Amino acid sequence: xxxxxxxxxxxxxxxxxxxxxxxxxxxxxxxxxxxxxxxxxxxxxxxxxxxxxxxxxxxxxxxxxxxxxxxxxxxxxxxxxxxxxxxxxxxxxxxxxxxxxxxxxxxxxxxxxxxxxxxxxxxxxxxxxxxxxxxxxxxxxxxxxxxxxxxxxxxxxxxxxxxxxxxxxxxxxxxxxxxxxxxxxxxxxxxxxxxxxxxxxxxxxxxxxxxxxxxxxxxxxxxxxxxxxxxxxxxxxxxxxxxxxxxxxxxxxxxxxxxxxxxxxxxxxxxxxxxxxxxxx
Amino acid sequence: xxxxxxxxxxxxxxxxxxxxxxxxxxxxxxxxxxxxxxxxxxxxxxxxxxxxxxxxxxxxxxxxxxxxxxxxxxxxxxxxxxxxxxxxxxxxxxxxxxxxxxxxxxxxxxxxxxxxxxxxxxxxxxxxxxxxxxxxxxxxxxxxxxxxxxxxxxxxxxxxxxxxxxxxxxxxxxxxxxxxxxxxxxxxxxxxxxxxxxxxxxxxxxxxxxxxxxxxxxxxxxxxxxxxxxxxxxxxxxxxxxxxxxxxxxxxxxxxxxxxxxxxxxxxxxxxxxxxxxxxx
Numbered sequence: 001x002x003x004x005x006x007x008x009x010x011x012x013x014x015x016x017x018x019x020x021x022x023x024x025x026x027x028x029x030x031x032x033x034x035x036x037x038x039x040x041x042x043x044x045x046x047x048x049x050x051x052x053x054x055x056x057x058x059x060x061x062x063x064x065x066x067x068x069x070x071x072x073x074x075x076x077x078x079x080x081x082x083x084x085x086x087x088x089x090x091x092x093x094x095x096x097x098x099x100x101x102x103x104x105x106x107x108x109x110x111x112x113x114x115x116x117x118x119x120x121x122x123x124x125x126x127x128x129x130x131x132x133x134x135x136x137x138x139x140x141x142x143x144x145x146x147x148x149x150x151x152x153x154x155x156x157x158x159x160x161x162x163x164x165x166x167x168x169x170x171x172x173x174x175x176x177x178x179x180x181x182x183x184x185x186x187x188x189x190x191x192x193x194x195x196x197x198x199x200x201x202x203x204x205x206x207x208x209x210x211x212x213x214x215x216x217x218x219x220x221x222x223x224x225x226x227x228x229x230x231x232x233x234x235x236x237x238x239x240x241x242x243x244x245x246x247x248x249x250x251x252x253x254x255x256x257x258x259x260x261x262x263x264x265x266x267x268x269x270x271x272x273x274x275x276x277x278x279x280x281x
Numbered sequence: 282x283x284x285x286x287x288x289x290x291x292x293x294x295x296x297x298x299x300x301x302x303x304x305x306x307x308x309x310x311x312x313x314x315x316x317x318x319x320x321x322x323x324x325x326x327x328x329x330x331x332x333x334x335x336x337x338x339x340x341x342x343x344x345x346x347x348x349x350x351x352x353x354x355x356x357x358x359x360x361x362x363x364x365x366x367x368x369x370x371x372x373x374x375x376x377x378x379x380x381x382x383x384x385x386x387x388x389x390x391x392x393x394x395x396x397x398x399x400x401x402x403x404x405x406x407x408x409x410x411x412x413x414x415x416x417x418x419x420x421x422x423x424x425x426x427x428x429x430x431x432x433x434x435x436x437x438x439x440x441x442x443x444x445x446x447x448x449x450x451x452x453x454x455x456x457x458x459x460x461x462x463x464x465x466x467x468x469x470x471x472x473x474x475x476x477x478x479x480x481x482x483x484x485x486x487x488x489x490x491x492x493x494x495x496x497x498x499x500x501x502x503x504x505x506x507x508x509x510x511x512x513x514x515x516x517x518x519x520x521x522x523x524x525x526x527x528x529x530x531x532x533x534x535x536x537x538x539x540x541x542x543x544x545x546x547x548x549x550x551x552x553x554x555x556x557x558x559x560x561x562x
Contacts, residue, residue: 032476095459099433100477102409126407128383152380160455170451174441178376181462195313196381 005131008120009110011066011086015059016122016129019090019106022058023097023124026051036098043076044209044241049094055106056090073211077239085111085237089211093184097124107186109214111237119218121190130190132222140223142251143195148258150177151198154188157181159205167270168230168263169203175262189216189249193223199250201259204230204267206244210237213247226253228260230267286412289401290391292347292367296340297403297410300371300387303339304378304405307332317379324357325490325522330375336387337371354492358520366392366518370492374465378405388467390495392518400499402471411471413503421504423532424476429539431458432479435469438462440486448551449511449544450484456543470497470530474504480531482540485511485548487525491518494528507534509541511548 004016026035035051042048056074063070069085070078088108091097097104102125110118118133132138145151153176158169173179180197182188185208188200193216200216202208213235217227229235230246246263250256285297307316316332323329337355344351350366351359369389372378378385383406391399399414413419426432434457439450454460461478463469466489469481474497481497483489494516498508510516511527527544531537 100475101461101472102407126383157460158451158454160451170439170441173439178464179438179462180382180464181460183459183461191382194381 001129002127004120004122004129007133008131009118011063011068011084012108012110012118012120014062014066015086015088015108016106016120018058018062019055020122020124020127022055023091026054027097032098032100042074044073044211048074049098051098052091052094059088059090071211071239071241073209073241076241083113087111087211087214087237089186091124092186092212096183101183103182103184103187105184105186105190107211107215109218111214114237116214116218116237119215121186121215121219123187130193130219132193132219134218134222138222140193140219141195142192142220142223142225143198144224145198145251146254148172148175148255148262151255152176152178152180153259154180154182154191154197154200156185156202156205156207157183158203162205164267164271165203165205168267171262171266172201172203172259185212185247186215189213190219192216192225192249192251193219195223195251199248199255199259201248201263202230202246204246204263206246208245208247209241210235210243211241213245216247216249220249225249225251226256228256230260230263282410283408285401285403285410288414289412290399292344292349292365293389293391293399293401295343295347296367296369296389297387297401299340299343300336301403301405301408303336304372307335308378313379313381317376323355325354325492329355330379332379333372333375340369340371352492352520352522354490354522357522364394368392368491368495368518370467372405373467373493377464382464384463384465384468386465386467386471388492388496390499392495395518397495397499397518400496402467402496402500404468411474411500413474413500415499415503419503421474421500422476423473423501423504423506424479425505426479426532427535429453429456429536429543432536433457433459433461434540435461435463435472435478435481437466437483437486437488438464439484443486445548445552446484446486449548452543452547453482453484453540466493466528467496470494471500473497473506473530473532474500476504476532480529480536480540482529482544483511483527485527485544487527489526489528490522491516491524492522494526497528497530501530506530506532507537509537511541511544
């Protein structure tokens with residue numbers, strides 16, 4: 001659908017609306033260099049671009065009227081003593097958004113007493129949205145694919161200097177029928193949930209933060225899919241934003257398990273074997 | 282801009298409008314399986330999906346009132362004895378369009394007596410368009426980047442079973458700062474022309490047909506960029522759609538030359554060296 005769904009939890013809806021408005025103003029008022037300028041370090045330990053700050057500040061301002069806790073990329077953990085926490089990436093795909101590649105998203109999940117119960121991802125350039133609430137019927141439906149050979153898989157970009165991760169990336173490219181790199185984890189997760197692609201994965205680089213995965217957990221599960229970590233770590237509410245995962249979002253639990261296993265095995269092989277995709281030539 | 286520009290050559294504008302309308306109807310009336318169904322072989326020698334046929338037929342119908350020659354993916358060369366030829370990909374990124382990944386484009390160039398003089402690429406899911414005419418001032422402006430290390434490069438997906446091409450793909454991934462695979466050559470070319478990415482390349486797989494490159498030649502050159510073939514073949518009007526190129530669209534002539542050279546050298550090394558990214562493990 002286009003826009004913020006009316007059934008969404010009020011704080012989640014307010015955050016998404018503020019993000020859409022702030023993104024629109026930021027991209028109209030600033031050029032690419034200004035949007036991409038690094039203006040600090042986020043609570044997640046990564047450099048913060050101006051576009052991230054502009055959108056996150058607008059969201060936090062909108063949320064001041066809502067009594068919820070917030071876990072967000074730049075500010076980190078804001079404890080308001082609520083049972084409800086928004087786990088939020090104000091601008092997923094910041095590098096796309098700053099450069100003018102029209103693939104970035106607001107994405108957030110609602111956690112109630114530690115469990116993810118609802119999620120909303122909104123494509124900032126078009127307003128198109130993906131929403132799901134645990135226990136509520138959803139129109140989302142994955143492709144249902146259960147095995148990797150021939151699958152359509154989105155991946156984070158490869159890291160050739162990391163032999164294990166390079167080997168893992170290449171092994172999936174070898175087995176998949178189609179590989180994409182859209183550089184926007186939350187949109188790529190939403191595309192799995194709606195059945196446009198079969199899977200999305202971080203090929204063992206431990207790049208994913210909770211804010212990159214939380215919404216995809218709810219959306220993918222609503223559509224019949226599953227989310228795993230390549231190294232078997234559980235993905236749950238954690239207020240330490242420096243934690244990392246290598247997330248796998250897939251159309252079925254079987255495919256999620258197979259992808260995680262293929263990535264894990266190829267990572268271990270690549271770390272210890274001197275030939276392969278990561279080898280300098 | 283959004284929509285078909287009013288200054289566009291009338292046959293080009295009519296084709297783009299017909300494509301937008303037909304895409305909208307096709308995706309509303311057919312599910313993913315029906316859109317992706319292979320219904321024949323195109324003049325380019327590749328399988329034709331239903332979505333390709335529906336959009337191309339609508340365009341050819343609209344063009345029946347225009348006296349131009351047409352070179353298009355499925356039908357091939359339609360000679361109407363005109364000095365003017367539309368070189369056209371009705372649905373660039375067919376696999377995206379059929380699957381529901383919202384990245385596909387109508388893309389066409391006008392050739393007058395064999396030279397490309399004008400081009401229009403329209404993002405079918407949003408109506409956003411990129412237009413340029415040789416000799417007319419253009420708002421398009423590439424990033425101007427002149428060297429590969431650290432560049433933002435889009436690539437066609439890797440072909441791990443082709444050792445030369447695998448080596449070429451990986452060498453660019455190693456040198457670039459960011460790699461994307463959007464699976465839509467014409468949109469990726471337009472993003473180079475507008476300065477959102479630094480370059481786009483087919484890593485020596487000879488996948489590109491003229492219809493994948495013609496519009497990007499005009500758009501990139503209007504923005505200060507350049508288009509090359511990895512193997513040095515000139516890219517010009519040719520009515521044989523089975524011809525292939527490994528196209529490089531870049532923000533500057535210097536970057537285009539460097540990318541073509543790096544891809545060519547790595548391709549030759551990969552073909553003759555038993556280790557590297559293409560090596561089965």
